Structure formats: C-alpha cells, structure tokens
Amino acid sequence: MNNILFVFLRRLHVPLIVLITVYAISVLGFVLIPGVDDQGNPWRMDFFHAFYFVSYMGSTIGFGEIPYEFTGAQRMWTTFTIYATVISWLYAIGYMLTIVQDPALRNLLTEHRFRRGVRRISEPFYLICGYGDTGNFLVRALNEAGIRAVVVEIDQDRINQLELEGYNTYVPGLCADASVPDNLIKAGLQNLDCAGVVALTNQDAVNLKVAITSKLLNPGLRTIARAETHDVEKNIASFGTDHIINPFDTFAGRLALALHSPGMYLLYEWMTSVPHESLREPVFPPSGRWILCGYGRFGKAVHERLKAEGVSSTVIEATPEITGTPSDGVVVGRGTEAETLHEADIQHAVGLVAGTDDDANNLSIVMTARSLNPDLFTVLRQNGRANDVIFNAVQSDLIMQRGNIIARKIFATITNPVLTDFLRLARRHDDDWANQLISRIGGIIGNEAPHVWMLTLDEENAPAVNTALESGETLTVQNIITDPHDFSRTLPLIVLLIKRPGDEAEQEIILPAGQEPLQPGDQLLLCGRFGSQSSVEWLVANLNVLEYVLYGEDRPAGTIWRRWVRRNHAARELQ
C-alpha cells in the first residue's frame, strides 16, 4: 500500500502546487484591493473573508458578494480568479483521474490486492504456476477438497478466467512470469503456510526455474514439476524435486494400461478421481492389431508402451522425416483421409488411437475410420479443454484428456501420498485382481467417484485407537470399519493398504484381511463413499464409541459409574 500512496503523491506534485498557488494569489488579491462598506467608508477584506469567498467561488457555489457589495476593482479581480480557480480545479481533478487509470498504478493496485490475498491465507496452500488446462483442473479439484491455492500465470486472459471461475474460496491469481523468483515470493513461496509448489507451465525452462527457486528459497517445500523432455526431467530430479511428471509418458502409460489391463486402468482412474466426479464406466478394448495415428512425442511413448505390452501396431505419420520412423515401418499420411487408413489395413485392425496434437485432425481421423470399420475401438486424444462438447458428441470409446490425467495424478500426490504407494503395489498384481477390487469398490459406492483418504493411527489423528493399542488391547482392521451406530454392521469401506513403519524397512500390507491386527503408527489408506470418513474419524477419536464397537455395549464413561459397574460385575461373579 505504501508504494501506491507514494506513487500517487509523487504524481500529484504539480496539480497540488498549481492549486495552492492560484488560491494564494486569489486570496491575497482580495485582501489587497480596497473596497467600501455599506456606509460608503473605505474597507478592506481580511484574510478570513477572502479565503471564505475564494473557497465558494472556486468550487462554483457562489453565495454572492459578501459581506459588502463589491467595487469595480474587486469585481474585475473576481472575474480573473473565477477562471483561474475553476481551471486549476479541473486540471487537478483531471490529473488525479488520469493517475488512477494509469496502467502502472493499476498494476500496482492489482499486485497489492494479490499480495494481501496471499497474506490472508492462514491455512496450508499450494502455489500453482501455470493456469492452463492442467492448472485449471487441479485448482478446481483442490478447491473441491478444501485446499487453498495461489496461481501465477503469464497470460492475462487466463487470470481473467480464474477470476470468473467462482470457486468456494478465494484463489488469488497474479499475472506474472513464474521464472522470476520475485514473483514467486510475492505469491507466498516463503510463507509459513505454503505447503508446496506445482510447476505446470508449458515451458520446461520455466518449470526448471520454478523448481530450483523453490528448493533454494524454501528447501522444506514439496515441489512437483512438469517436464516434457527426459533431459530436463533428469535435471530437475538432480536437486531433489519431489515429483516430476512427464505429460507424454504419464499419458501414454495410462493409455497402454487402458489397452492392456482395462481393470487396472479403471482402478487408477477411480483412485485418482477428484471429489464429486461421476464414476467412470469400465472399457473393454479388444485384443489384436492397433493403428496409431501420429508419431510425435506422445505417439512415440504410446508405441513404445504398446510394444512393451506385446501389442502390435501400425503407425501413421504425416511427416516421418521430422519425427523419425519406428523400426517396423510407417504409413505416410495424416490418417484423416480414407486412402491412408486403407493402406494401414484398417479393415483388419481392432482399434485406433487418434493421437496427433491437433484436435480437429483427431476428430476427423476417428470419424473417417469409423465409416470404414464401424466395429473399431477408438481412442481419442484431446488436447484442449475448450473442445469438450464436440469430443463428447463423437462418442468415442475412450477419450484421453492430457490435462486431466496429469492434474489427477498431481492431485492424488498432493492430497494422498500413500495412494501413490498403493498404486505402485497394485501394478504388481494382474488384471483379474484389479477387476475383483473394482467390483468390491463398485459394490459400496454409488455412482459418484470413491473417496480415498489416509488415516494415521497416532495420538493426533486417532487418540482413542492409540490409547487402546498402547494399553495392550488388540484391534483389528474390522474394528476400524465397524459402524459406530450399530456394531453388528460394517461401514461401506475398504482398507486398501496398511503402511507400517518398521525398524528396518516399511511394511506394506495391501488389501489387509479383517482380522489383521493394527499397530500404533500404522498408516491406513481407506476408500469409500463421501461422508464415511467422518464416521471413521469419530470412531477412532472417541474412546466411548470405540469401546462400544469393541464390546458391543455402552461402557460407563465416568469414574463413579465405572466403579459401580465393576463392583456389580464382581458381585455377580461371586454368586
């Protein structure tokens, strides 16, 4: 605020001095010019009346000639001063308005508002650099989950879009270059409440700079960076960035997963969904030969994965001289015209991936291919969020939106670090295992995406369980997921993973059985409906509720009652 005031005052020098000077001269003139009073005696205006007269004349209020009627000389001076004061007022006010509208001052004002917004956040927040499709999706998901965010974006249009978004909480946005460390500091990089930095801009160099800046200025911070090339990926990893996400690899990996193990793919999608998203339907891609349109960075990654999964594929690429060719040959063409598709033997292919970086071409490829082979399983790559409507209209079997997949992955990483461990362990199992888990989860949740969260059995998060365990009682997984209202029922929940800190290595139990005993310090990954979290939290925090669940009766809570009951029990046993 100080800066703004100083800039404002500095620019006001000239108009204010003009105003003071004009007033001073006018007042002095009235004092010096002789007049006459109502009796005709010579009279001179004093400073008080002169200032009074000039004040109302200058502001064009005009009460008339007081205290006595003016002489000719006084009227002449009045005529002059009317013009002088009015012009200087107009000049001063006009000048002030110009300053207010000055872009430099406006920038200062917006920046000031942004910094105040950041300062006022009194809970952990994430600093998101880049508000493109991915950033937008991520901020929306964080907002749904009640996590605050601050955005730095270089494009003013996107900042405007952010302001129009209507989030539940205020998301401050600054239009600035994230690669300038000063801007990150303005956005709260060094705030105590800053929980992490996510670098999502479309330029690797900027992401690298953001990651290195945050590691240097606030080493304890979690940093997540996007990197498009493996070079930069290694570079960012070299100074300890926590998570590096390569959009092409992630995206291609997910696509390959969808083709190879649809159950596992669905499990991934469900687990990494954002709050209140509708549940995705399972897909059943056929096995056989696939056609892959586009051999850019994405196409290459997909081709590699398909090869690794043992799926044969035919590549169509318009400019193989730029992108290079795969070892098993390439059909030259864009794939949007029937000849190329025929050349790639579309009649005998089972599926097609339209994976160029042009949305219109991708749509065109799918439409053409479908008319040639109606049974084709089509996978569409969507690059821009703006095309949502037409992509939904084309009714492709699988639409893969790059921004969403990456944003989901980051969201899961941010909100739930144990989930990443679970998904890593899940990959070791086969598709049937995933399908069984999917149907189990599907049985307990409605048509909304499952809620996955983490529970640590320590003093802070689960005081009741912690006390019970420390006093030597045995608690099992089943106890935790019992309905606190009716101990004979089980909550619609699944414990996906127990992470147990051990002396040497961490122990990880995936999908623990009901009778699995718990230990203090265990980290549990739970999955269930939205709202079931509060039941569990009540159970693990309240000793009375826990005892009810354990023993099936309401235990007396007060000391006197407890003694009373114990004595009764003892007496009954004696009889």
Added chain:
Amino acid sequence: MNLEKVIFAFFIVLALTINFGFFIGDIDNPDHHNVYELYAALVISLIATVLKFGDRTHIGAVLLATSLVADVQLIIAAVIWGVVEHVTQTGMTPHVMAAIVSLSGGALLANITSVVLFVIETSMMRR
C-alpha cells in the same frame, strides 16, 4: 545542477525565513507581527509540503513529517487569528497575539529541523 533540487531548496529555506520574519519581535505586541507574513508563511509551508510528497527514503519521510508539523502549527495560528477577529469579536489582545506567535515559533522549530535535515542530506550526497 538539478532544477528540481533548486526549487525544493528554495521553498524549504523560504518557509523558514518567512516564518522567522513573522516570529521575530515582541511576543505580545500585535504591531510587530504582520498578518501578511503569516499568510505567506502558511502558503509557502503548504507548497514545501507538497514538494516533499513521494520521497521514499527515510530522510524524505522525516522531512515530510517536519513540514506537516509546521503546517499544522501555522494553520492553528491562522485559525485562532480568524476566530478572535470575526467569531468572538474580542479583537487582537496581547494574550492572543502571544499564543499565535508562540505557535509560529513551534512551526519555526520544525522548519529549522527541516533545513538542518536537508543540509545533512545534501552533504551526504558528495556529488
């Protein structure tokens, strides 16, 4: 030579000298204190204040503060003068005159501080 500095110094020193001119004389003798001089002192002091706006340095802030002190003192003196002449109709008594002159004396001190600070700042420049 910097024209801005010339104007700045001119008004700061002028504010001090005019203020001094009004202040000097018997403290309760209205004949020794001219109303035009008080008027000029007030106007010059206001202009000097505006000129000091917007200097972000520490010394600039102190300069602005001294100027504001002088303004306040002089405005109060002028208001007292106007009140006794036109509102209470008591006319100028030695008692009131003494009050007005002592207020302008306070403003004089503030103006002296201002000039001293200005001299210090100038001597620190070494350019």
